[in-house]
Amino acid sequence: MSSEENKRDPETRDDLGPEVGPEEDTAGSQAENQPPLESEAGNPSVPEDIGDEPAGEADPEVDGLLALSEELDATRWERDQYLDALRRLKAEFENSRKRQERDRSQIFSMASERLIQELLPVLDNLDRALEAGGDIRGGVSATRDQLAEVLANEGLLPVASDGQPFDPNVHDAVMGQPSEEHEEGTIIQTFQRGYLLNGKPIRPAKVVVAKQV
Numbered sequence: 001m002s003s004e005e006n007k008r009d010p011e012t013r014d015d016l017g018p019e020v021g022p023e024e025d026t027a028g029s030q031a032e033n034q035p036p037l038e039s040e041a042g043n044p045s046v047p048e049d050i051g052d053e054p055a056g057e058a059d060p061e062v063d064g065l066l067a068l069s070e071e072l073d074a075t076r077w078e079r080d081q082y083l084d085a086l087r088r089l090k091a092e093f094e095n096s097r098k099r100q101e102r103d104r105s106q107i108f109s110m111a112s113e114r115l116i117q118e119l120l121p122v123l124d125n126l127d128r129a130l131e132a133g134g135d136i137r138g139g140v141s142a143t144r145d146q147l148a149e150v151l152a153n154e155g156l157l158p159v160a161s162d163g164q165p166f167d168p169n170v171h172d173a174v175m176g177q178p179s180e181e182h183e184e185g186t187i188i189q190t191f192q193r194g195y196l197l198n199g200k201p202i203r204p205a206k207v208v209v210a211k212q213v
Contacts, residue, residue, distance in 0.1 A: 115154060122147045159194035161187050161205040170194055172204040182210035 122143055129139030159170045166173060166185045174191060182188050187207045194205030 115150075118150045118153070119147070122150065155198035157196050159196060159201070159205045161190040161194065161207050163187065166207070166209045170196070170201050170204055171209075172206050173209045174206050176209050176211040178212070179210035184210060184212045186210045 125139065125143040125146060129136045129143060132139065161171065164187050166187055171187065171194070177188060179186075179188055186209070188210045189208040190205055191208070192206040194201065194203050196202065
């Protein structure tokens with residue numbers, strides 16, 4: 001072999017062998033630095049007891065809040081029912097009160113009308129007595145009796161006084177007078193007649209009461 005062929009052999013061997021480039025070196029270093037897969041045993045990032053944790057366990061605090069919310073809703077509904085019933089009751093009461101006032105007003109109006117109609121003849125008799133002239137005592141007395149009868153029909157009655165025991169419920173003693181003829185506390189004179197309307201005193205009689213000498 002000549003010296004020129006020996007010089008070419010090393011170059012020929014270099015051309016036939018694989019040439020390692022920079023990309024293969026980088027890939028090899030990345031493979032060495034890549035962390036192990038999660039499925040590999042002993043992986044510290046995956047807890048070994050992860051399968052032991054219970055799934056869907058109820059939280060007592062959350063359950064308590066839910067129950068409290070439902071109870072609050074039920075209480076509000078019941079409150080609304082009571083308020084609605086109270087409003088209806090108030091409206092019915094107002095309507096009943098207005099109806100009673102209207103009926104009472106109608107009754108008073110009818111009673112007044114009837115009373116006036118009954119008193120008109122009395123007024124006519126007084127007019128006739130005044131037009132007649134002369135002694136009108138008889139006409140006035142008859143008119144007075146007619147008026148008393150009309151008022152008695154409406155429930156107006158005079159309070160008994162003269163000769164009766166003094167009663168503070170229907171009598172008003174304006175003075176006391178010594179008397180030997182009457183017992184103490186007996187009414188001996190009436191200054192103003194009292195009246196009862198349907199048994200209820202509407203004006204006491206003003207009287208003089210006997211007292212011991």
